[in-house]
Amino acid sequence: MNDALSAALxxxxxxxxxxxxxxxxxxxxxxDPAAGAPQPPPPGRFPARALDLVRELSLRGGKRLRVVLLHEAAALVTDRPVPGLDEAAISIELLHTHGLIHDDVIDDAPVRRGGPSTYYAYRDEFPDRPDTALALAVLAGDLAAFLAVRVLLTGDLPPDRAVAMAAVPIEAGADAVNGQLLDLERDFHPEPDTAFLHAVTEYKSTRYSVLAPLRLGLLAAGADPAPHDAELRAYATAVGIANQIHDDWLDLFGDPAVLGKPLGTDLRAGRRSYLVRALLAATAADESGRRTLEAALGNPDPDALAPVRDLARTHGLDRTLHAEALRHAHRAAALAATWHTRWRPGAVAFFTHLPAWSVTRDH
Known part of the structure; x- marks a missing residue:
């Protein structure tokens, strides 16, 4: 590990x-209004409980990679303290919480980050009123999204910078919703092509998880990201695809205790992920394997997962999928390596080495 990367880590x-x-x-x-809240909390038990659940999920863990990305994006241009980074970090993590809550509603997922999903927390509280539980979960996700914008507009940033930064989670949130729509559409295609899967990844996660933190960090540091938008997008896209392919790999070959959720969630929900597409292609001429796969697709029984894992290994997909993730990671690293001519070397080293980490992590 070189000194610049070690310092960045x-x-x-x-x-x-x-x-x-x-x-x-x-x-x-x-x-707590006495603690400096931008406005008093509303009366009633339901608003307070929604905020409690947003807080609980937000603080329960996660890699906080978005937080690190925006700090290192600011470090590309300055080594001085940057006002607004705390608010930007809170904003991007609240936007992530919004996505997790709604994603778990859509997926009917009981577990998130090693604990109950917000949706299932409400289902436990209102076992006889499922419609109320669903509505409250949706509204809790909405609350997180709006707080993500408000935190940037109510801080101490200069008004023009606050507005420019607030535009980032607004645009990223709209992209993520479109990504969720594409995600649902994807599963209406029996065998979606790679381009469509890349589009789902781009909109559903890459733009708010990688591109938005890059933009926010540069804006907070007083730099205009617009002249570099094409290369920032290219870097984010490559990292996002590598990261998603590795997530798909972990969903079948990972450790559920480390991941904080059961394995095979995509497969058992019948989603056409990168992994499922690879399995469909691999079993095109393998009738027995195709029957095994089709028996598991959309099957909630966890016992159906082990035969598919064996099938994937028989066809070498544990290796080929990892190799594909590495290919995109190497492309991202090569793009970041060109930044050394104009940006600070320590932060450039971080972005150069980040893609390799993203495809070797265990959660």
């Missing part, structure tokens, strides 16, 4: 630790 750990404290304090302030 130490900074990343510092960013993560500091953010956890700052994020908890943000939620404390929202619930």
């Amino acid at each position: 130490h900074r990343a750990a510092d960013h993560q630790r500091r953010f956890e404290t700052r994020f908890a304090a943000y939620f404390d302030a929202l619930a």
Whole structure:
């Protein structure tokens, strides 16, 4: 490991630790007018409970990679403290919480980050009123999305910068909703092509998980990301695809205890992920294998997963899928390596080495 990357990883750990404290304090302030809330919390039990569940899921864990990305994006142009990064980090993580809550509603997922999903928490509280549980979960996700914008507009940033930064989660949120729509459409295609899968990844996750933090960090540091938009998008796209392919790999070959959720969620829901598409292609001339796959697709029985895992290994998909993720990761690293001519070397080293980490992580 070179010195620049080692320094960047130490900074990343510092960013993560500091953010956890700052994020908890943000939620404390929202619930307590005396702690500096932008406005008093509304009366009633339901609003308070929605905020509690948003807080609980937000603070329950996660890699906080988006937080690190925006700090390192700011570090591309300056080594000085940058006002607004805390608010930007809170914004992007709240937007992520919004996505998780709604994703778990759509997927009917009981577990998230090692605990109950927001939807299932409400289902447990209202076992005889499923419509109310569903409505409350949707509204909790909406609350997180609007808070993601408000935190940028109610801070101490100059008005023009606050507006420019607030536009980022608004655009990223709209893209993510379109990505969710594409995600649902994808499963109406028995065997979607790779281009369509890339589009789902681009809209559903890449734009808010990678591109938005890059833009927010540069904006907070006083830099205009617009002249570099094409290369930032290209980098984000390559990282996003590599990351999603690896997520699909983990969904079949990962450790559920480390992941914090059961394996095979995509397969058992019948989703046409990168992995499922590869399985469909691999079993095109394998009648027995195709029957095994079709028996598992959309089958909630967890016992149907092991034969598919064996099938994937028989066809070498554990290796080929990982190799495909690495190919996109190498492309992202090569793009970031060209940034050294104009941006600070320590942060450039971080973005150069990040893609390789994204396809070797275990959760």
